Amino acid sequence: MVIEPGPSSNLARRTAAIRPFRVVDVMEAAWAAERAGRSIVHLEVGEPDFGTPMPVVEAATKAIADGRVRYTSSLGLVELREAISGYYADRFGVEVPARRIVVTTGASGALTLALAATVDRDDRVLVGDPGYPCNRNLILLCEGIPTPVAVGTASDYQLTAGLVAERWDATTRGVLVATPSNPTGTMIPPDELAAIAAEADQRGGVCFVDEIYGELVYDRSPATILADCDTPFVINSFSKTFGMTGWRLGWMVCPDWALPAVEAMAQNAFIAPPAPSQYGALAAFSPEVWATVEQRRQAFAARRDVLVAGLRTAGFGVPVMPQGAFYVYARSDSLDGDSMCLARRLLDEAGVAAVPGCDFGDHEPEAHMRFSYTTSLDQITEGVRRLIAWRQD
Ligand SMILES: Cc1ncc(COP(=O)(O)O)c(C=O)c1O
Secondary structure, eight states: OOOOTTTTTOSSHHHHHHHHHHHHHHHHHHHHHHHHHOOOOOOOOOSSSSSSOOOHHHHHHHHHHTTTTTTOOOTHHHHHHHHHHHOOOOOOOOOOGGGGGEEHHHHHHHHHHHHHHHHOTOOOEEEEEEEEHHHHHHHHHHEHHHHHHHHOOGGTTOOOOHHHHOOOOOEEEEEEESSSSSTTTOHHHHHHHHHHHHHHHHTTTTEEETTTTTBBSSOOOOOHHHHHHHHEEEEEETTTTTTTTOOEEEEEEEOOGGGHHHHHHHHHHSSSOOHHHHHHHHHTTTTHHHHHHHHHHHHHHHHHHHHHHHHHHOOOBOOOOOOTTTTTEEOOOTSSSSSHHHHIIIIIIOOEEEEEGGGGGGSSSGGGEEOOOOOOOHHHHHHHHHHHHHHHO
């Protein structure tokens, strides 16, 4: 779909800058191929295949049956804000007062509120390129200027404090990072992340840290920036950790100075996050659910290893081992210099769906593709087999 505002249209000019997602085109083409009877291995999907753990489902179902389906406080249920505060204490030994926790409609709601609370017209916000595309569009929605900074293998496809210092100017309001990142799965080391936050602080700006994939990390323990520094807006969500993408529930740890503004905006824009989801989420931090999360984390790690090894054998470049999330951002230009065209060929000729780099920014998108490991190990093994066979044909 192409958005075309013009003089004869009532569409706002800001819509013109919002690019459609190629991943949707890939998914639709993959579904059409399946309807036509072909077998497709889905390595394009950006959400976990694991469902929501039963204790969460049961808690939400009971809440609905008991009629707890009305608006809650705009900042979220007090019990849930306390449970999230307990999460930081138990898991990281960090004290985050429940007062600072704002429950939102997914990390998306948290990002929207954090940016709307801080970004004025023409303010620049630094983001890594490649990066999560919605961030750029949310900055545009606030009439800010998303300012992509090209990142590559030298910094594990992540911003560094040095890059932030270099690119910050008088028009810059803040810097937004996600660690691990979508689409690369790479992370910012804790000391570097603290240095990025310090750069923003020193300049009187704002740092936004998206920790949505923070529990899905491999070969290391989960961590939070809040252990080192409590000035950033910290974004998180139930979506990926707990297999709750459709529940639309996330949270933000908000600096005290921004709380009244964020609360007023949350009241007006959303009234409240979804009540049944919040009652369900109260069961998410139980030992039983954490055991499930741990099993899934191990399954993701095994999938990553098979996918990365297979992609390398098939001729893709994976110079940096992804450390978290469920994505591999692979260099694909030795197979085809145009990743859009390659995505189409892989679907048509190999029966494998993956996303071209153009969804994630302007820095060498034609030379990269994102592969997700959100499908079973059997499917990943089959996908890899197809890619290697396709390459040899
Ligand atoms: C880096 C990143 N942040 C935020 C989101 C939005 O997540 P949610 O479902 O919690 O709104 C996503 C979704 O893919 C993501 O990859």
